[in-house]
Amino acid sequence: SQKIEQNSEALNIQEGKTATLTCNYTNYSPAYLQWYRQDPGRGPVFLLLIRENEKEKRKERLKVTFDTTLKQSLFHITASQPADSATYLCALPSGGATNKLIFGTGTLLAVQP
Amino acid sequence: GAGVSQTPSNKVTEKGKYVELRCDPISGHTALYWYRQSLGQGPEFLIYFQGTGAADDSGLPNDRFFAVRPEGSVSTLKIQRTERGDSAVYLCASSSQGGHTEAFFGQGTRLTVV
Numbered sequence: 001s002q003k004i005e006q007n008s009e010a011l012n013i014q015e016g017k018t019a020t021l022t023c024n025y026t027n028y029s030p031a032y033l034q035w036y037r038q039d040p041g042r043g044p045v046f047l048l049l050i051r052e053n054e055k056e057k058r059k060e061r062l063k064v065t066f067d068t069t070l071k072q073s074l075f076h077i078t079a080s081q082p083a084d085s086a087t088y089l090c091a092l093p094s095g096g097a098t099n100k101l102i103f104g105t106g107t108l109l110a111v112q113p
Numbered sequence: 114g115a116g117v118s119q120t121p122s123n124k125v126t127e128k129g130k131y132v133e134l135r136c137d138p139i140s141g142h143t144a145l146y147w148y149r150q151s152l153g154q155g156p157e158f159l160i161y162f163q164g165t166g167a168a169d170d171s172g173l174p175n176d177r178f179f180a181v182r183p184e185g186s187v188s189t190l191k192i193q194r195t196e197r198g199d200s201a202v203y204l205c206a207s208s209s210q211g212g213h214t215e216a217f218f219g220q221g222t223r224l225t226v227v
Contacts, residue, residue, distance in 0.1 A: 004155075034215065043117070043204050043218030044156065089155050100146065100169055101216065103155030 002028045006090055006104035013080055014112055021075040021107045023090030030092040033066055033073050038087045038106065047088075048075075080111045115139075117219035119205050125225045126195055134190040134222045138207030145188050146216065147180055148204040156204055162188060195226045 005024045013019050023033070032051045036044035050057045050066045050073070057064045063076040077084050087108045091101040118137040126132050138145050143164055148156035158172040162182045170180070177195075182188040192199055202223050206216040 036218075041220070043206070043220050044216075045218070046215035049215060091155075094158070100158050100161050100172075101156075102158070103148075105153065105155050 002026070002092075002094065002102055004028075004090060004092060004102055004104040006088075007107045008105055010108040010110055012110045012112060015080060015082060017080055019077040019080045019084070019109055019111070021088050021090075021109065023073040023075065023104055025071050025092060028071065028092060029068070032093065033064075034091045034101065035062075035064060035073075035075050036089040036091060036103075038089055044089055044103075077109075080109075082111045082113050085109055085111050117205055117207055117217050119203075119219035119222050121222060122220065123223045123225075125227060128195060128197060128226055130195050130226075132192050132195055132224065134192075134203050134205075134224070136188045136190070136205030136207075136219060138186060138188070138205070139217055140186075142207035142209055142217070143185070144208045144210055145182060146206040146208075147188070147190050148206065150202045150204055150221070159190070159203075192224075195224075197226045200224055200226045 003026045034049045035047045037047055038044045048064045050064045052068055061078045065074045087106040089106040090104040094100045094102050120135045145162040147159040150156045160180050161169040165182055165185045177193045180190045202221040204218055204221045206218045208214045208216045
């Protein structure tokens with residue numbers, strides 16, 4: 001069955017450093033991959049979508065890579081700020097024309113001032 | 114509205130009772146999704162609507178769960194004979210079309226079955 005793995009342990013980093021989060025998947029060849037941010041008590045908020053033919057995508061301080069050979073996506077936040085502290089979710093489409101997404105468990109990022 | 118709205122924000126119900134959770138998607142969004150999220154887990158797909166019809170209900174855990182979207186906008190998730198294991202945050206999301214587009218999520222309804 002399709003499986004998505006994200007680091008279950010929280011990632012603690014110092015303000016100003018680059019945070020790197022990992023998303024690995026198995027039994028899968030997704031056409032694209034999405035990253036979401038979720039704050040406590042809130043719904044996920046879309047950040048970036050990267051397609052299978054794109055190696056890298058950037059948005060402001062965010063960068064996502066997508067390696068379909070390794071079946072892995074890396075999510076980077078450069079010049080991290082305490083306001084970046086949240087849970088980051090990786091999501092892949094289950095297939096077909098719908099946007100039915102399969103989510104990872106998420107990685108909690110804590111940026112210390 | 115400006116975003117996806119879910120009501121109520123919190124719902125506490127007794128085991129065995131019936132509950133309804135409402136979702137108001139972004140105006141004009143034809144695709145609507147229900148997800149369920151337990152503590153420490155990612156959202157888990159329940160059902161997908163394209164317009165008024167349920168295009169994919171493969172995530173509904175059993176026949177106690179049912180959802181409708183009669184006019185292609187507002188959706189209601191209905192849970193009969195609630196069980197303590199149904200306790201979770203129920204998230205609704207909408208998108209302008211199915212596939213390859215971002216999903217906009219509501220803040221969720223936290224359901225607690227006591």
